[in-house]
Amino acid sequence: MGVVCALAVSPALAQTDPLASWNDGPAKQAIVGFVERVTDKEGKDYVAPEDRIATFDNDGTLWVEQPIYVQLAFALDRVKALAPEHPEWKDKQPFKAVLEGDMKTVAASGEKGVAELVMATHAGMTPAEFQKIVSDWLATAKDKRFKRGYTKLVYQPMLELLSYLRDNGFTTYIVSGGGIEFVRNFSEPVYGIPPAQVVGSSIKTKYEVVDGKPTLIRLPEMNFVNDKTGKPIGINQHIGQRPIAAFGNSDGDYQMLDWITSGEGPRFGLIVHHTDAEREYAYDRDSKVGRLDKALTDAPQKGWVVVDMKNDWKQVFPPEE
């Protein structure tokens, strides 16, 4: 009844570096050291796989956020696309400014103006219809400077880091100030992160039976702002436990980093510092988008690793296809 099999095991392959786009500096060493400690069953810092949860900010941590957030670029393009159905926008700010390409006036409209643009372009449809609109846009829209689609403006070293963590038993989440249903659209194909592992800001949704069909409809009303103090709250709500590692790039990630790295046991916090004007952008304390000030100041005392993009990353973006 026994079956005898002959298994030919191939010669050991030269071990390839899972973090090949990282230079061998302190940031890479800290990452590898942490992962080795929490996966060492004999060590005092061992963490069971179900507790190996890592959260990643999206804008500026996994993909480019300059000169404006990608989701704002989407909203601006949608205003232009929807303008024929809204003749009143020609005379109504901040829509008028968007249609005239007057970004100064758009910026001057502040958070309130941006919220108006978001509500006008993100609500009034089902989640599935919204996903289709986002997909179609991502498939064609291109960043002006890099002449690439936005899903190709993700950071190659961070893609490697996501895979490296998952290969070591981690579950990886995105925890974004951006819209949860916007990010879910591309999180699986681009980052290998399924929709259920995306936490983000959201607008309200209502349930309605339309022509006998149960339907969800996105409403032009804010539900939850998943930024700053909202990040730990959103994580607790979605994940239900405190992660052990957090990755961000701005002061909007401060509370997430602080809450996660102040838990008991081994903890890891990392900040991507944008120091590379040539290959990407250089900005921190004075930036309007992705301002990094307090988190940069406090990083040493908090024990957070600061990635110097220029020196720590061999390559910023994935190779051209």
Add this chain to the structure above:
Amino acid sequence: MGVVCALAVSPALAQTDPLASWNDGPAKQAIVGFVERVTDKEGKDYVAPEDRIATFDNDGTLWVEQPIYVQLAFALDRVKALAPEHPEWKDKQPFKAVLEGDMKTVAASGEKGVAELVMATHAGMTPAEFQKIVSDWLATAKDKRFKRGYTKLVYQPMLELLSYLRDNGFTTYIVSGGGIEFVRNFSEPVYGIPPAQVVGSSIKTKYEVVDGKPTLIRLPEMNFVNDKTGKPIGINQHIGQRPIAAFGNSDGDYQMLDWITSGEGPRFGLIVHHTDAEREYAYDRDSKVGRLDKALTDAPQKGWVVVDMKNDWKQVFPPEE
């Protein structure tokens, strides 16, 4: 460099029935038929594993909800435990009634009264502190009729169903009208469902730095009611895609069942009908707790499977230890 190994494969074991506590009736056949169809790679109804998502109501679907919801029993016990710190409760309804064991007055206080009891017992601590309180209570509290702890009043056939679905590549979620952080406390050890796969009602949480430590604090304010129309909304928010199978037992699950089973492709909806006064309870259209009326009426036309607890289940609860 090749390694030759001899693997002794043991004789094929007699296939054990993964749904051993289910009688071989139409409900069991429908379950097995659905799972076989969606996992058959050659069949027209094949569903990729990442889309095999099943949602389960908790109260009355996975564990007992009579004569009162377990979470209400918890709140009542907590009022008694906290009474020494709240001398004012002796003269304040509905607290007074709880302390006097006057359940008629508690019931008469309605939703508003129950909400007061919940806020007074569920808020004012960190999520971790709340988990500890719930754990300690679950470890000692016992149901009066069955003389068992509540986590032993789960339905053995449903535990088998959860495992059977997971063994067939499904991801199983709880989608409860109960508190998300209450259910998360026991979902992993009792149902094999990790905290992140629990969707439920919630109170608000605030983030605060207390004595230099980032802290989450549960607030006595409702955040989201995950019941009725709230269930599809909560599912969309947490999971980000429409599941393909839904399991419930009351009209509170109607919209979840309706939304899930009206999607495209193969779908499955199931209602546990409590028909067994001897081994558990018998109730439906006239029950105050877990009322099952419209969903029972509409089940045939919607194609939802109705489990007749008395005839479909060989055994209701897990064996005594």
